[in-house]
Amino acid sequence: MKYLRLLLILVLLGSCSKNSYQISKKTYNKETKKLGKSLREIKQDTINNRITNVIKSQNFNLRKPNLIVIHHTAQDSCKQTYKTFALKRTQVSSHYVICNDGTITQMLNDLLRGWHAGGGSWGKNTDINSASIGIELDNDGSEPFSYAQINSLVFLLQKLTEKYKIPSQNIVGHADIAPGRKTDPSALFPWKALADSGLGIWYDEENLDTVVLPLNFNTTFALKYIGYNTTNLKNAIYSFKLRFNSEEVSHELTEKDKKILFLLMNEI
Ligand SMILES: [Zn+2]
Structure with a gap:
């Protein structure tokens, strides 16, 4: 009986998180549709009515990310992280989550502005969320990063840097862009191994x-x-x-x- 009750609770918890993913998916689709619509508009009166003329050019595409920020989640499991990023009230998100076993989950299109960096800067860039892709590693901050997880990260970084022509010095940790406020990824993160794969900078x-x-x-x-x-x-x-x-x-x-x-x- 005791086990039956436990099983029921587990089933309920499972369906609850699935439900929150469904709500998140619906909102994602609705909001991206709204963004698409807003791209079609050029408002004439944005700066004190000084823009009085609109002629639409046909030569453009979307702006691309130029920075990658690596985080550790400081949470207990990937499932907990998915839930945090799917819930509206948390107001945080990231483009990718990589689990301890190497599973990669994408939660935002690369071209959307995620909410993972908060306040911070790198060089003269002061709006990190606008310029970057956020990658969260499932890690509590005190444990070593698994081989499978780093292997998946290297794969993802290679793919993204190639696709968006992101320079090596623009692969950074959250701590790099927010000194005094953030310390992730922890001191256990293998920056040198990453640089040996041609990702991020290291010294001779x-x-x-x-x-x-x-x-x-x-x-x-x-x-x-x-x-x-x-x-x-x-x-x-x-x-x-x-x-x-x-x-x-x-x-x-x-x-x-x-x-x-x-x-x-x-x-x-
Ligand atoms: Zn972080």
């Missing part, structure tokens, strides 16, 4: 022992040059170390960090 490790820093080497400029927002320098340093020197994460730059920074500038 062979030169680390021999490189000599210029006397006037400006580390803040170097961080900025790579893309970090240095308004709060200590937070920028923390995000930089989380990615490029994850065994010694702190808010201070060591001699090794400075050399890494210098070598990274050659990769851009």
Whole structure:
């Protein structure tokens, strides 16, 4: 009897999440239809009635993403993540979710503006959601990333960077674009392995022992040059170390960090 009740609860929970996916699908279709309709309009009065003339050109296509942001979900399962992104009240979403077993699920068309980045910047780009594709990795932030998951991520990154001609330095972590606010993906994320597959930047490790820093080497400029927002320098340093020197994460730059920074500038 006890088991029967448990089974009933599980069945109900299953149908409940399926139901929320159905609602999400319906809203997705309705909203994309509305967006399509809005693309057909060119309003004449957008800037104080100064636009008085409309002549429609026939030469265009949709704008393309130019940045990829990698996250970890900090949730317990892929199912929980799907539900979070399908529910309207959460106001968050991502284009792709990759589970621990390597399963890839797409939740938004690449050309739609997802709500995964929040406030942040990379270089001069201050509207990350408009420019980027969000990829969420099912990971609680304290466990290692599985081989199957990274394998799927490499496949997806290769496909997307090729399709949209996204430069290597524009494959970033959430922590990179939001220093002080975000720390995902965690220090366990294999950035070097990714760079070995030609995805994202890494420094020339062979030169680390021999490189000599210029006397006037400006580390803040170097961080900025790579893309970090240095308004709060200590937070920028923390995000930089989380990615490029994850065994010694702190808010201070060591001699090794400075050399890494210098070598990274050659990769851009
Ligand atoms: Zn994130």
